[in-house]
Amino acid sequence: MLRVVHYLNQFFGQIGGEDLAGTAPLSRDKPVGPGLALQAALGDQAQVVGTVICGDNYIAENTDKAVAELLELIEAFKPDLFFAGPAFNAGRYGPACGALCKAVRQRYGIPVITGMYPENPGAELYRTNMLCVRTGSSASGMREAISAMARLGLRLAAGETLSPLEDEGCLPTGVRRNIRMDKTGAMRAVEMLLARIGGTPIRTELPMPAFDVVPPAPAVADARTARIALVTEGGLVPKGNPDRLESSRASKCLRYDLTGVETLTEQAYQTVHGGYSGVFVNEDPNRLLPLDVFRDLVREGRVGSMPEYFYTTTGNGTWLEMSRKFGGEIAAELKADGVTGVILTST
8 A cells, every 4th residue: 555645734734823834844643634535535545644744934934944854754654655735825835835745756756746726836936846736726625636636646656647737637847748649740730720710729739928918107207296105025124024024925015114214224124035145135224125315315306205104025936916916905005195106126
């Protein structure tokens, strides 16, 4: 019987909610939470001999350390097959599943399976390192996702050759493989052209990436009469990070008061962004959010005015839908405050 190990975060591992997201890796010698459904789907072909659990914040903030600790726990179970999640659209859980799947596959050479919503950042970061079942955005699709993961895991463990991943209900890995077809490329191209002309749906053999086209906003007509705000995705927060902004895969955007603040000092502010070295920003936070220069521009009359606050979040690995949510919320509040322009600093 195949030996299976399953990875879960603190919530699905039945440790606790967001208040316990800092939980260090631990293990159970039985299926837990979604693992019970996984065991049922595996039937008598495999046994979930262990579950490893880690808090979302712990692994997001200490990825290399957490993965190493989890691998030690996994080692004790001597798995033949590894499952993670499914993570659905959870912005920290997905990359954690991906990082661990990659590490397990590299160390043990065994099949690794997870499940994610297509826009989960973990899918894009680790898709070449794992088989990822396409899921919905929420855990309401847990049973279907677990069933698909179990089915594919057993087939991989048996050495079966899978069909094209789209037919298997999986996200593409980005790896293209040559296969033999019974028609030449020219014949297939003509057939697709005729199908397109006839209004019949076709599946391209070379899918191209789709990019959002965002028309630029019109230029500020006269900065001397404009009200311009400061916004950053560089992770700038008050010293100590009192509101616990994540260093990556942010779940929040924050607003901080600037009343009476003429310049940002290293004693009062820092960056928590995990995607670049924060040394130079921490030495002088104005390098990220140019408050000192902006105050001068307002005093000199070169900018009309500025709100006495700034918005901040972390752009590192933050998934698309969350970014859209942040942008919409910030824009609505700034427009209500009469803001006509924004300086958005990045990394």
